[in-house]
Amino acid sequence: ETGVTQSPTHLIKTRGQQVTLRCSSQSGHNTVSWYQQALGQGPQFIFQYYREEENGRGNFPPRFSGLQFPNYSSELNVNALELDDSALYLCASSLGGTSGYNEQFFGPGTRLTVL
Amino acid sequence: EDKVVQSPLSLVVHEGDTVTLNCSYEVTNFRSLLWYKQEKKAPTFLFMLTSSGIEKKSGRLSSILDKKELFSILNITATQTGDSAVYLCAVERGGKLIFGQGTELSVKP
Numbered sequence: 001e002t003g004v005t006q007s008p009t010h011l012i013k014t015r016g017q018q019v020t021l022r023c024s025s026q027s028g029h030n031t032v033s034w035y036q037q038a039l040g041q042g043p044q045f046i047f048q049y050y051r052e053e054e055n056g057r058g059n060f061p062p063r064f065s066g067l068q069f070p071n072y073s074s075e076l077n078v079n080a081l082e083l084d085d086s087a088l089y090l091c092a093s094s095l096g097g098t099s100g101y102n103e104q105f106f107g108p109g110t111r112l113t114v115l
Numbered sequence: 116e117d118k119v120v121q122s123p124l125s126l127v128v129h130e131g132d133t134v135t136l137n138c139s140y141e142v143t144n145f146r147s148l149l150w151y152k153q154e155k156k157a158p159t160f161l162f163m164l165t166s167s168g169i170e171k172k173s174g175r176l177s178s179i180l181d182k183k184e185l186f187s188i189l190n191i192t193a194t195q196t197g198d199s200a201v202y203l204c205a206v207e208r209g210g211k212l213i214f215g216q217g218t219e220l221s222v223k224p
Contacts (some may be wrong), residue, residue: 004157033211042119042203042214043158056211088156094210101147101207106157 004107021076025093032074037088050096086114117142121215138204139186151203194222
């Protein structure tokens with residue numbers, strides 16, 4: 001177990017609604033990355049937050065937005081939900097700000113179903 | 116466009132078999148390649164490879180990277196039912212991970 005927690009575990013929404021997913025990073029980590037994993041696919045990078053600032057974004061529309069708080073926990077917000085947003089949303093925490101790759105530790109994910 | 120491709124997409128073997136999973140990539144500014152095992156939800160880290168030709172080993176699992184031909188393989192010897200999972204390959208680029216679609220391995224008793 002990595003110490004990265006996510007809530008809720010499961011969520012069911014309808015098209016057009018808005019959703020907020022939460023992630024608590026591992027102690028001592030200052031970077032959170034969010035990924036979307038559709039069924040049968042690998043995770044796709046959404047964006048990354050480092051010390052409360054967005055630090056890179058993947059190919060996702062602006063209705064996907066995020067926040068990172070002073071304690072380095074993070075939220076992913078999705079507006080105007082579409083059926084294709086149904087997926088497992090993973091967050092990963094790491095210690096950024098150093099040279100080289102810093103291992104990302106994944107949380108258990110939030111399974112979002114959009115009806 | 117950056118791309119990571121895994122093959123096969125799925126594989127069914129029997130306990131005791133040896134399997135080889137493949138990962139090829141086309142990623143600019145490559146820094147490292149990582150392998151993860153995903154059983155239910157959270158991917159768990161297996162290996163990180165940065166140098167060509169140096170094999171990483173952990174028990175029955177091993178992996179090697181070829182930076183000239185832009186691919187990596189993950190070998191699992193003497194497979195067990197507990198090895199059943201999705202194996203993900205990812206390339207690290209600027210602190211972000213670019214994943215392949217995964218190989219679903221099923222080990223039958």
